[in-house]
Amino acid sequence: MADILFHIFAFMVIGSSFAVVYNHNAVNSALAFLVGLIGVSGLFVLLDSFLLAVLLILVYVGAVVALFLFIIMLLDMQGGERKPFSKATAAAALVGSALLAVCVMTLIRSFGGLNAAEAGSVVPVGANLKHYADLLFTSYLLPVQVVGFLLLIAMLGVIVLSKKFEGLEDVK
Amino acid sequence: MSVGLTEYLIVASLMFAIGFAGVLIRKNTLVIYMCLELMLVASTIAFVAFSRFNGTMEGNVFVFFILTVAAAEVAVGLAIIVALFRRRQTVQVEELNALKN
16 A cells, blocks of 8 residues: 555656646646645655654645745746747756766665665654654754744845845846 | 665655756746755655664754755745846846856
């Protein structure tokens, strides 16, 4: 059962990633990205990491994709009149990403011992919410504070960036 | 249970490679940004899979931080794209050539 679900979710993730890259319309890309995120969330559930699955849906689908759709609506881009990418860049990107995939897969194959780790024998520590709290409030307390400060700075940065600057000349 | 760490890593690397190809070939800044997010999510799959199959907690906590930073990053990046559009009236990368020559 878990194997069938893994294959369904993996197909969902890969197919919608292709759709994000291939779609001419930016709105379609955003919606394909949403489907892919749901697939990734399903993979997280299969990996017994339930908190991260819920957080991925909340943060990415609820905030990031919604923000993308708002910006697409706000900018009102006209699409479809030009080709989204040229042949030469497409060939270069295909070669580059194929090389990247081959490198990563060779790296995976070279680890002989990784296949031996069976899921049944390893305790799923990520399933327990108490472990997150234990780590986040003891050994990772400083990173939590830093990330909170980062969110504050990001909020201030967005406010400054979206202000209108009257005195600046257009750099052309 | 035949699905092991390798299958998850293959899915993650394929997703990363597709996102990488998208960053290289697309010309719309928003879609490029979306592909960047795709690469980030692919790395989180690898983190969670390693964490699950090694029985450790650190990968999960790291993904927690990645999600937080990604939210902040998207907010700032989209604000930059909107500011760029206000100034130049375009989001196509080939027309944003102020640094060329």
